[in-house]
Amino acid sequence: MKILIVENDQRTSQALARRVRRILKDAGVSVVNELRRAFFSYQIEQPDIVLMDIGASSKRGADLCARIARWSHRTAVVLYGESAEDACFALEQGAVDFLVKPMDDERLEAALKRAQIMVAGMSHSSRVAESVMVGGVESFLTSRLHGELKLIPLSDVNALKAEDKYVTALHRCGEDLIDEPLVRLEALYGKDHFIRVHRNGLVARRQIRALRSDGQHQHHVLLRDGEIFKVSRRHVGAVRNFLLSRANVG
Numbered sequence: 416m417k418i419l420i421v422e423n424d425q426r427t428s429q430a431l432a433r434r435v436r437r438i439l440k441d442a443g444v445s446v447v448n449e450l451r452r453a454f455f456s457y458q459i460e461q462p463d464i465v466l467m468d469i470g471a472s473s474k475r476g477a478d479l480c481a482r483i484a485r486w487s488h489r490t491a492v493v494l495y496g497e498s499a500e501d502a503c504f505a506l507e508q509g510a511v512d513f514l515v516k517p518m519d520d521e522r523l524e525a526a527l528k529r530a531q532i533m534v535a536g537m538s539h540s541s542r543v544a545e546s547v548m549v550g551g552v553e554s555f556l557t558s559r560l561h562g563e564l565k566l567i568p569l570s571d572v573n574a575l576k577a578e579d580k581y582v583t584a585l586h587r588c589g590e591d592l593i594d595e596p597l598v599r600l601e602a603l604y605g606k607d608h609f610i611r612v613h614r615n616g617l618v619a620r621r622q623i624r625a626l627r628s629d630g631q632h633q634h635h636v637l638l639r640d641g642e643i644f645k646v647s648r649r650h651v652g653a654v655r656n657f658l659l660s661r662a663n664v665g
Contacts (some may be wrong), residue, residue, distance in 0.1 A: 464490070493526045495513065610650075612650050
């Protein structure tokens with residue numbers, strides 16, 4: 416893990432570097448004390464995390480955030496400054512967190528750990544994208560909220576539900592919004608992972624335990640975790656055939 420600190424004051428930057436090394440003992444930490452040289456240093460160092468004082472040079476700081484975002488999708492930027500009012504501005508520029516000075520160790524550690532998770536997610540997402548380009552199969556869904564990227568293992572997803580303009584992934588650890596239309600998710604994963612049960616819903620094939628009828632032409636699938644999903648009339652045949660084929664294979 417490589418971290419670049421961008422801080423105009425040399426004494427402050429050295430003190431911050433020592434704190435970062437205590438928190439992330441295996442990290443390589445470098446410092447640049449001139450904002451105008453920061454992007455050059457970034458290109459040379461290629462850090463995983465940039466920790467930067469937005470200070471009085473908020474315009475330059477914002478420009479640097481934007482340039483880093485264009486240059487690489489594998490770097491997380493943590494900004495810090497004098498006022499909490501800068502937090503929204505910082506997040507709008509693509510920062511993963513904002514710290515108000517003076518920063519206590521607990522808050523600094525939380526921001527760095529958050530950035531680490533983001534970097535791991537971005538790196539994995541990039542590798543997944545590369546595997547798709549050469550014919551591989553994605554194994555994760557991605558969820559983005561307030562600039563945060565979350566990877567959800569496809570094997571953990573029980574169902575996908577479309578509501579308004581969003582798709583919600585129901586998975587082992589909860590629920591997350593997915594920034595892909597249901598029809599695209601079905602095209603990508605329908606053959607191996609999901610089956611459509613309704614115009615607004617897909618369920619994981621491996622999770623289907625049974626197909627039930629209430630005797631009044633209403634059908635539902637029962638999942639292994641106890642969840643129940645309505646099956647529309649036009650999709651009952653496909654679900655029934657899937658269960659029959661699975662029973663024959665077994």
